[in-house]
Amino acid sequence: MPSPDAAKKREAPSLKSPSSLFPYAVFLTLIILFLSSTFLTSPASPPPPPPKEKVSRSCNLFDGRWVRDPETRKPMYDETCPFHRNAWNCLRNQRENMVTINSWRWVPKGCSLDRIDPVRFLGLMRNKNIGFVGDSLNENFLVSFLCILRAADAGAKKWKRKGAWRGAHFPKFNVTVAYHRAVLLAKYEWQPKEPTLAEGQGSKGFYRVDVDVPADDWAHINDFYDVLVFNTGHWWGSDKFPEETPLVFYQAGRPIFPPLKMLDGLRIVLENMVLHIQRKIPNKTLKFWRLQSPRHFHGGDWNQNGSCLFNEPLLDSQLDMWFDPSNNGVNKEARLLNDLIEGTLRGSDIQLLDLTHLSEYRADAHPAIWLGKKDAVAVWGQDCMHWCLPGVPDTWVDILSQLIRHGLERQ
Numbered sequence: 001m002p003s004p005d006a007a008k009k010r011e012a013p014s015l016k017s018p019s020s021l022f023p024y025a026v027f028l029t030l031i032i033l034f035l036s037s038t039f040l041t042s043p044a045s046p047p048p049p050p051p052k053e054k055v056s057r058s059c060n061l062f063d064g065r066w067v068r069d070p071e072t073r074k075p076m077y078d079e080t081c082p083f084h085r086n087a088w089n090c091l092r093n094q095r096e097n098m099v100t101i102n103s104w105r106w107v108p109k110g111c112s113l114d115r116i117d118p119v120r121f122l123g124l125m126r127n128k129n130i131g132f133v134g135d136s137l138n139e140n141f142l143v144s145f146l147c148i149l150r151a152a153d154a155g156a157k158k159w160k161r162k163g164a165w166r167g168a169h170f171p172k173f174n175v176t177v178a179y180h181r182a183v184l185l186a187k188y189e190w191q192p193k194e195p196t197l198a199e200g201q202g203s204k205g206f207y208r209v210d211v212d213v214p215a216d217d218w219a220h221i222n223d224f225y226d227v228l229v230f231n232t233g234h235w236w237g238s239d240k241f242p243e244e245t246p247l248v249f250y251q252a253g254r255p256i257f258p259p260l261k262m263l264d265g266l267r268i269v270l271e272n273m274v275l276h277i278q279r280k281i282p283n284k285t286l287k288f289w290r291l292q293s294p295r296h297f298h299g300g301d302w303n304q305n306g307s308c309l310f311n312e313p314l315l316d317s318q319l320d321m322w323f324d325p326s327n328n329g330v331n332k333e334a335r336l337l338n339d340l341i342e343g344t345l346r347g348s349d350i351q352l353l354d355l356t357h358l359s360e361y362r363a364d365a366h367p368a369i370w371l372g373k374k375d376a377v378a379v380w381g382q383d384c385m386h387w388c389l390p391g392v393p394d395t396w397v398d399i400l401s402q403l404i405r406h407g408l409e410r411q
């Protein structure tokens with residue numbers, strides 16, 4: 001894929017010499033360039049990064065606006081990418097408007113966001129690995145990442161090993177990018193009801209959550225990854241864990257008393273998982289925490305015919321109406337959980353990946369009714385939570401890859 005730089009270099013001005021001295025000037029310049037590159041640069045020093053890549057540290061990539069840019073903003077993969085999950089493969093499922101959905105470019109305020117260059121990025125990551133840990137919204141992120149990186153290495157192979165849910169290895173660069181499914185991050189287990197248990201612990205049974213024990217699927221990743229991206233949040237609701245089958249929190253192997261409400265349980269789990277990460281994951285590993293992905297159910301929740309058949313991103317003026325907790329709408333939980341997560345991460349070396357705000361605009365970019373299976377909507381409702389691929393997560397990849405690059409250059 002040609003980079004914009006390459007295009008610029010090709011359109012160099014034509015050499016119309018204004019004077020007969022011009023050829024000598026060119027010759028002299030070449031000599032000087034040759035001498036300086038031969039004698040002045042030590043072979044060990046790395047080439048300086050192109051100036052375009054330098055972005056000030058204070059630059060906030062998460063604040064900005066979406067701009068229509070159909071000329072330059074084209075997806076880097078299509079429906080044939082082997083890493084797709086069927087329900088998110090909106091091209092194959094023939095979602096309407098896919099060209100328009102992918103014509104929007106995120107423009108941060110006061111700084112530049114570069115599109116990922118898969119060859120350069122994988123070159124930088126050579127012999128390194130990237131891991132995602134969390135729920136299906138991180139898996140959505142992973143699939144976008146894999147399909148984009150595949151542009152640089154068509155030999156990419158599915159990768160699986162104990163504890164990893166799914167991923168890919170890029171043999172040209174010896175890079176593995178993988179996802180560990182751990183929806184609550186902490187270990188949890190179904191406990192069927194026993195006659196001896198007191199009432200109030202669920203009518204059918206309950207889920208025991210060990211707040212201080214990471215789920216097996218990522219507990220032993222140790223130093224395998226050089227970059228890690230965590231998330232949790234989308235499962236911490238009464239739709240996943242209703243009153244008849246609630247979460248019951250345990251610490252040091254004993255039930256916490258008095259029992260915690262769900263969000264208090266989340267706070268304690270977050271505190272413990274952050275402690276675990278700080279103790280067990282090497283300091284040099286770049287760590288990110290991805291904030292909530294907003295949902296866009298309009299006119300009802302996911303199980304009440306909530307719908308997201310939109311053609312355009314939301315306007316600035318609409319966001320609070322959809323997402324501000326004070327409006328008590330069906331999509332309020334992203335901002336609520338973000339406050340809690342941000343509070344818990346303060347003081348750790350885990351960087352916030354605040355993809356919430358930019359995604360809040362994109363009511364137009366979910367799979368909605370195009371789930372690729374007949375009757376899926378009748379059973380599950382529309383999907384206004386995950387994202388079409390190609391789509392919004394491709395912008396998440398641009399942002400994450402830029403932050404990884406800066407992080408590695410600083411080390």
Ligand SMILES: *[C@@H]1O[C@H](CO)[C@@H](O)[C@H](O)[C@H]1NC(C)=O
Pocket residue numbers: 127128129174
């Ligand atoms: C591939 O990368 C891993 C680190 O992730 C390293 O241990 C291994 O030696 C590398 N393999 C090759 C062939 O360079």
Ligand SMILES: *[C@@H]1O[C@H](CO)[C@@H](O)[C@H](O)[C@H]1NC(C)=O
Pocket residue numbers: 278279280281282283
């Ligand atoms: C990280 O660095 C701190 C302070 O230097 C040290 O106490 C801690 O043990 C290190 N953690 C790991 C996992 O190496």
Ligand SMILES: *[C@@H]1O[C@H](CO)[C@@H](O)[C@H](O)[C@H]1NC(C)=O
Pocket residue numbers: 303304305
């Ligand atoms: C959803 O829509 C269907 C078909 O229009 C209707 O039968 C059903 O009652 C609706 N459900 C809710 C919860 O509104």
